[in-house]
Amino acid sequence: MRYFIELSYFGKNYHGWQNQPHSISVQEVLETNLSKLFPQKIEITGAGRTDAGVHASQMFAHFDSSEEIDLEVMQYKLNSMLPKDIAIADIYPVKDDAHARFDATSRSYEYHIVQQKDVFSIDTAWYFRHDLNIDLMNTAAEKLLKYTNFKCFSKSRTDVFTYNCRIDRAEWVNENGKLIFHITADRFLRNMVRAIVGTLLEIGQEKKPVSYIDEVIKSEDRGMAGTSVPGHALYLTKITYPKNIRFN
Known part of the structure; x- marks a missing residue:
């Protein structure tokens, strides 16, 4: 059984x-x-x-x-x-x-950022003190939904057969003083979410234009994307399955 x-x-x-x-x-x-x-x-x-x-x-x-x-x-x-x-x-x-x-049909992650030093979130969120333009970050994040090949956000040494993923949601939300990135896809590549967040933060700091996300994805080059953000602020939050998977 x-x-x-x-x-x-x-x-x-x-x-x-x-x-x-x-x-x-x-x-x-x-x-x-x-x-x-x-x-x-x-x-x-x-x-x-x-x-x-x-x-x-x-x-x-x-x-x-x-x-x-x-x-x-x-x-x-x-x-x-x-x-x-x-x-x-x-x-x-x-x-x-x-x-x-x-059999998993979707997976969801969150990345948590605090912009004021908080001793109670040392192990649960990343303290990122720089000013961010959230509107620009969300405009860039929305572009992720129109692509399928995310080789640029994957670790170079990996055993996957395809870099294709279907992203259904990518959005920054301010929740109770935390800046949280929500992302849902059918599958994720190794290090993918952390690399996406790092790239969006560069756009949010206005170091790169919104169009940079298109350049990065089309390049299929991990070196073009932003730095991977720390893992301690990343959460796997939801996995969905077909309803008929349970034993009757």
């Missing part, structure tokens, strides 16, 4: 989601604790990868088990065993061919 796990995590203490040979990851911690509840080692497959320090308010992963599971008890036990920065929101059965990564 295949099961989906819905979870959240605070990424400060982890070298990203995916297992690493010499660094601690969220996947490793979850697999280690989940395996303690079964007679065999459990391997999980995540909906995607988040970089070191990046947070997730909603993440999904799947695992298989032939054991009969009391899902409510398992969720309680797993939350009791996991460290305080990883929390399980739900565990539920899905169809045998359901896949946490490949």
Whole structure:
């Protein structure tokens, strides 16, 4: 039987989601604790990868088990065993061919910026003190929706077969004193959101014109785009799946 796990995590203490040979990851911690509840080692497959320090308010992963599971008890036990920065929101059965990564239809991220020094957001938002023209940043962000090839925002050494993504939303919003960039797409490339934010910040500082976003994307050159912003202010916030994925 295949099961989906819905979870959240605070990424400060982890070298990203995916297992690493010499660094601690969220996947490793979850697999280690989940395996303690079964007679065999459990391997999980995540909906995607988040970089070191990046947070997730909603993440999904799947695992298989032939054991009969009391899902409510398992969720309680797993939350009791996991460290305080990883929390399980739900565990539920899905169809045998359901896949946490490949069946996801959209993913949403937020990037949080504060423009006044705030000791309470040291690990949750990036302090960026420079003046920004939000209107210019949103005009440039809207241009992202008309493109599909985002090679210019991807890490150069990556194992993807295509750089195509469909972006459905890209918008800066001022929320309770924070400047938050919202972006939703069917998929994301490694480092993509952080590189987009870095590029839009250059436009917001009026170092580059709005048309620069077109030049960067058409170039397909990572060197043309802005610097990747720090990971500690980035959040994976939502992943959507088809409604019929659950086991009936």
